[in-house]
Amino acid sequence: MFNLEQSITEWRRQMLAAGIKSPVPLEELEIHLREAVERQIQSGLGAPQAFENSVQQIGHANKLKSEFQKTCGVNCNAWLWFGSFGLAGTTILNLAGWFVFHRSASVFFSHQWWSDWLPNYIVWTSFIIIGVSTGFSNWRSKRKATRQ
Amino acid sequence: MYRIAMITKELVAASTEPLILSLLSGGESYGYALIQEVKRLSGDKIEWADGMLYPVLHRMENQGWIASRWGEAENGRKRKYYSLKKDGKKVLNEQREQWLAVSEVFKQLWKEQYV
Numbered sequence: 001m002f003n004l005e006q007s008i009t010e011w012r013r014q015m016l017a018a019g020i021k022s023p024v025p026l027e028e029l030e031i032h033l034r035e036a037v038e039r040q041i042q043s044g045l046g047a048p049q050a051f052e053n054s055v056q057q058i059g060h061a062n063k064l065k066s067e068f069q070k071t072c073g074v075n076c077n078a079w080l081w082f083g084s085f086g087l088a089g090t091t092i093l094n095l096a097g098w099f100v101f102h103r104s105a106s107v108f109f110s111h112q113w114w115s116d117w118l119p120n121y122i123v124w125t126s127f128i129i130i131g132v133s134t135g136f137s138n139w140r141s142k143r144k145a146t147r148q
Numbered sequence: 149m150y151r152i153a154m155i156t157k158e159l160v161a162a163s164t165e166p167l168i169l170s171l172l173s174g175g176e177s178y179g180y181a182l183i184q185e186v187k188r189l190s191g192d193k194i195e196w197a198d199g200m201l202y203p204v205l206h207r208m209e210n211q212g213w214i215a216s217r218w219g220e221a222e223n224g225r226k227r228k229y230y231s232l233k234k235d236g237k238k239v240l241n242e243q244r245e246q247w248l249a250v251s252e253v254f255k256q257l258w259k260e261q262y263v
Contacts (some may be wrong), residue, residue: 058197058198067199121193
């Protein structure tokens with residue numbers, strides 16, 4: 001016998017398997033699916049047919065995934081924020097280590113600094129580079145869309 | 149039997165953003181309602197693939213044209229509402245001018261040719 005909840009769970013599993021892993025799009029799609037099914041049932045359709053129609057109307061998971069990828073995820077600025085805070089924090093700690101605690105490893109470009117501190121700087125700077133390039137790409141697409 | 153000519157995929161894609169902006173200029177709304185409203189207004193000639201609307205909404209949100217908030221539907225279910233932002237109004241005005249210009253050209257052309 002058809003079980004709507006079970007069918008929705010299975011549909012959700014298929015979406016996850018296809019790569020729609022961000023919680024917001026998936027939750028929104030599920031809310032839409034439930035509403036579409038409910039409306040069709042109210043208009044007299046049987047639950048299995050209403051579910052089938054709604055799933056088809058929402059579209060194939062792979063196609064949806066590629067469309068969502070174009071939106072650049074949940075928060076495009078997250079990389080930039082993480083990177084900036086990380087870099088600022090690392091610099092403060094590095095300076096504190098040098099001037100307050102007088103640790104030899106904290107002296108910029110000293111022998112130990114390269115292995116102890118440089119990896120941190122590289123990681124946070126990479127975050128900033130990703131954030132800036134994503135932001136630039138968004139700005140370009142926004143400009144293009146506005147001009148169209 | 150007379151069959152309603154569906155609007156081509158390309159034209160639907162090109163008109164999606166201005167349609168969403170126009171619909172939201174009348175007040176906040178949510179995905180399912182936006183789809184139904186477009187279907188109704190177009191006399192079923194414009195049919196969006198339901199799932200495809202959400203990536204467009206998210207992209208428009210990232211571009212700063214629209215804002216979203218989680219709210220509650222009458223039945224208590226969670227629902228995401230979208231509303232137009234200042235930048236979106238600006239884009240809508242620009243797009244409206246462009247679509248009206250194109251429409252005006254067609255009107256003139258077809259008036260000369262067929263009337």
